[in-house]
Amino acid sequence: MSTEQANSTSETTANHEVTAQVNSADDQTTHFGYETVKTEEKVKKVAEVFHSVAAKYDVMNDLMSMGIHRLWKRFTIDNSGVRSGHQILDLAGGTGDLTAKFSRIVGEKGKVVLADINNSMLEVGREKLRDLGVVGNVEYVQANAECLPFADNTFDIVTIAFGLRNVTDKDAALSSIYRVLKPGGRLLVLEFSKPTQDWLAKIYDVYSFNILPKMGELVANDADSYQYLAESIRMHPDQDTLKGMMENAGFEETSYHNLTGGIVALHKGFKF
Template sequence: MSDNSENTTHFGYQTVDKAEKVGKVAEVFHSVAAKYDLMNDLMSMGIHRVWKRHTIACAGARPGNQILDLAGGTGDLTAKFSRIVGEQGKVVLADINDSMLKVGRDKLRDLGIVGNVEYVQANAEALPFADNSFDVVTIAFGLRNVTDKDKALASIYRVLKPGGRLLVLEFSKPTTEGLSKLYDWYSFNLLPTMGKIITNDADSYQYLAESIRMHPDQDTLQSMMEGVGFEEVSYQNLTGGIVALHKGYKF
């Protein structure tokens, strides 16, 4: 591998310096933070809520658990985990983007969720937590925006307790050609148009569509998780593989 390729990565379909990607992703989410929840509902026709509920159900969280909701954005998973872990537990809502964290904090406080939630601005590649800190780590629709996914997965593995588990909910590869073609048409025609109308930002939603296509497919992500030490790694396709839920354990 040449030095050049070692120093570059993809930002959607563009090739950029690795040092630039964090800033470019930050711009996207600063731009869309205020309308993020509304756009999620519109883009997925509300199905993202079903995917997230399923992730919660598969997480096996219990009262007293310590949970990291990584790239947790506006706090959908954190809100549900907060109620499950109770007063003796803790949920850390972590995101690299302070605009998203502020929206999430305001939303959860409006819901009356205080006390067992912490808010931390953090880069997934270098998590600022001690080894063996969490029973469960979730990352929902965030991994594809990380520059070095292997480094992020290794960082997550480090902060999980032995017996802990990671759940990655992420856009993936549709399982049939017909669905794939329909999904492509929707992603590259309707998504940027909706972004333009709702957030006055078509470019960010063009990036999101491209970033989904550049994300590793189901089997590749499974291998990446195994490569940093996760065991009993499995995945479940949701909505025909448009989204997949990966799960792995640290023993």
């Protein structure tokens, strides 16, 4: 759910650590940004980040992306194949931008489930959508992407926008998503990725690590959370690695489309 990319010195290491749960002598560890933490601690730390940023999340999204995040989300909707009557899971749906658009398209016979592991984000989303008059065909569920509390073959479409990189076990999440999709259903993963040009990556690094945390401090009174968000992007799988992970989870006809020079990528896969 937000924006950034890191020291080019860690590019190779990051790609090897992306799905990382590393067995040590005593504990399983994983990454929290560039920090190595116990696996069970990551969920708590990520929760603290989003509890902190929830109230200013939409404002910061507009500032950080200069409003471009709205175009990325529109592109996701356009590629979803959504129709009237569909059942949709907006996973890690945060403040509900995708849910609001899906709700209008699926209509009274359809349903959108806005799910997020973070209660603060979920409450901000619920209040925002109610203020917009988006009611009736939207449900709110606090859920962990790694073990979704839905029956097999429930949803026509699952989206996860700017949330997968914060999941501890991404492979488990992809498998869980595959299980709850109907045959013929599709997954769309909108996430920060790796710029395709070196010059863009260098500019993006300067922005992410010099400007973004300062912006977070001024607007949200929280520089550390936005430093983490920048680091978390560098630790996320690149485009081809994520495509392979989706295929390993069972998805077919997988593809991705780079947006804004690869700063963001939309991955798509089908369950047949």
